[in-house]
Amino acid sequence: MTDARDHTLDGTRGTIAVREWPHPRPRYVALLAHGYGEHIGRYAPVAEVLTAHGAAVFGPDHTGHGRSAGERVVIEDFEDVVTDVRAVAELSRTAHPDVPAVLVGHSMGGLIAARYAQRYGATLTALVLSGPVIGPWETPARLLAEAGRHGEVPDVPVSPAALSRDPAVGASYAADPLVWHGPMKRPTLKAFVRTLATVADGGSVAPLPLLWLHGDDDRLVPSPGSRTGVRRLAGDGPLTERIYPGARHEVFHETNKAEVFADLIRFLDGVLAT
Template structure:
């Protein structure tokens, strides 16, 4: 949690696969400076949370966990509007949360979200054994310091994908695609045009299927997967804070 002495709104952060919420310290700091109090858990099997490393057997249970955090945030900040921000796998989780608990939210921000057809899942599940190949850190950001910090972070998972997690991810993507539309919930979608981890074309299909009538999209030329850690991160964070303030002002 990143508290604010006089909060005007609540923001809930939802991190991506293999990482942890500590990588969002700078995002939280910007949001707090702009009037928010910020909450964010480490998902099961991630960071400092319990569970077998990066094993998620059921994404609906992760949504349940996030709902508990949201309930605490709402209890501690009664009456304040809440915005949910999800990155990558966190975008999958945040989208499913919005489908199930949209009445909790004043807005939804999706950063490089895994939605629609995520070919990497299908490709890995087709293999008899998932290879133990670390992520190419150059795909994260144009700033080499970002990749170096990621590689040195002991709370980041540097091993192979786990089959139960991929199967559960596959299921929740199908459930998201089959769910009713988000309707008039304000949604901001930010994505790097040169994202090779979660290709723009794949996410676009998933975004279009959400039925969000108040969707704003921002695609950043040259940016890679982690737009909050990109060389134009100040621009991205300004866009996000402006959206958060607008929908939860």
């Protein structure tokens, strides 16, 4: 695999670290949006698959995450994060001005990607959502209610075992110094609540082709709630759903990841051929 390159952009709330997995003659650009508490470096396996398929891949550490500026895991407004992703897209467009772009968002990154598609869908050829935080996701409102009663947000860290049936994935996550292992923070919870409502009310992204990937044993972001949000977002546009029996939250790191990547590539082949 080609060595990754690192860039730094001026984001809406400080510097944003961006990683590029280059391709000498890409057929398309893939933008990656990572999930809550993690960082873009965990997406190297996804980037490897996409570069082998002919993509140049770009993805930021969102504000407050990874190597980017900001108080850890504090996102006060997801609209700013979407604007930061747009800056990454412009960086990729400068390097590769004449190729299509696809956006892949996981978990919190799925919420960011959904809102990005509502704002900038005309610039995309396809949208991919993996375990997306979209629709009636109850966790932020529940934690805020508990914080209101007890004075602080409960410390309910992500269980590494909830990520994948592969224990090595959880062990790597637990040992990663760039992953946040503490409690969620009030501003971020409030921003989640607002943006879930914004996306719900923001209309569909049709006719943009949308691929939805989800594990049916995802306990962090259960698939029934996401289904409501995804179908509203797709509207009457083309929607492809792949729900994997027994899979947990991070389908790109799951024991059946070869199947997941094959579904991803099949979808991209279809949209890039049109």
